[in-house]
Amino acid sequence: MKKHTDYVRWLPAILWMGVIFFLSHQGAGSSSTLSSGITKTIHDLLTTLLPWLELDLDFFHFLVRKGAHFTAYLILGLLVSYARRPEGPKAYGSVFILCALYAMSDEFHQSFIPGRSGELRDVLLDSAGALTGILLxxxxxCRRVRITVRESSRKSA
Known part of the structure; x- marks a missing residue:
C-alpha cells in the first residue's frame, strides 16, 4: 500500500489542473478582459522602464496569451514530475503523455465555450511548455543528486 504522502504529492498538480480548467472555462469576453489587463500592465511597465521600446500592443497581447499557455503547462510539467517522481525515460515519457493528454482535453473543453475554440497549435504550445517543465x-x-553525492564524498574523505 502506498504511503499517504505519495497521494499528497499529487495535490498540487491536481489543483493546478483545476486552475487551468477554470481559466479555460471562461467565455471569450472574460478571458480577453483578463489577458488584456495583464498585457496592459506588462506593456506599461516595460515602456516605463525602457522608454525607447516600441511595442505593437496587439502583437504583444498575442505573445502574452501564448506565453500564458506555455507557462501554465511548464508549471504542470514540473508538478506532475514532482508527483510522479519519475525514474528513467519511460517514467518521464508517461509524465509527458499525461500533460499532453490534459492539453488535448483542455482544448477540446474550450471548443464548447462560447467564443472560444480548441486549437492544435495551442496543444503543441502547451505540450512544449510541459516538456520544458519536465526537463527543468x-x-x-540531477543537480540535487550531484550536490548530495559531492557532500557525501567530502564527509567520508
Whole structure:
C-alpha cells in the first residue's frame, strides 16, 4: 500500500489542473478582459522602464496569451514530475503523455465555450511548455543528486 504522502504529492498538480480548467472555462469576453489587463500592465511597465521600446500592443497581447499557455503547462510539467517522481525515460515519457493528454482535453473543453475554440497549435504550445517543465525538473533533480553525492564524498574523505 502506498504511503499517504505519495497521494499528497499529487495535490498540487491536481489543483493546478483545476486552475487551468477554470481559466479555460471562461467565455471569450472574460478571458480577453483578463489577458488584456495583464498585457496592459506588462506593456506599461516595460515602456516605463525602457522608454525607447516600441511595442505593437496587439502583437504583444498575442505573445502574452501564448506565453500564458506555455507557462501554465511548464508549471504542470514540473508538478506532475514532482508527483510522479519519475525514474528513467519511460517514467518521464508517461509524465509527458499525461500533460499532453490534459492539453488535448483542455482544448477540446474550450471548443464548447462560447467564443472560444480548441486549437492544435495551442496543444503543441502547451505540450512544449510541459516538456520544458519536465526537463527543468530533471535538471534540478540531477543537480540535487550531484550536490548530495559531492557532500557525501567530502564527509567520508
Amino acid at each position: 525538473f530533471l535538471s534540478l533533480t
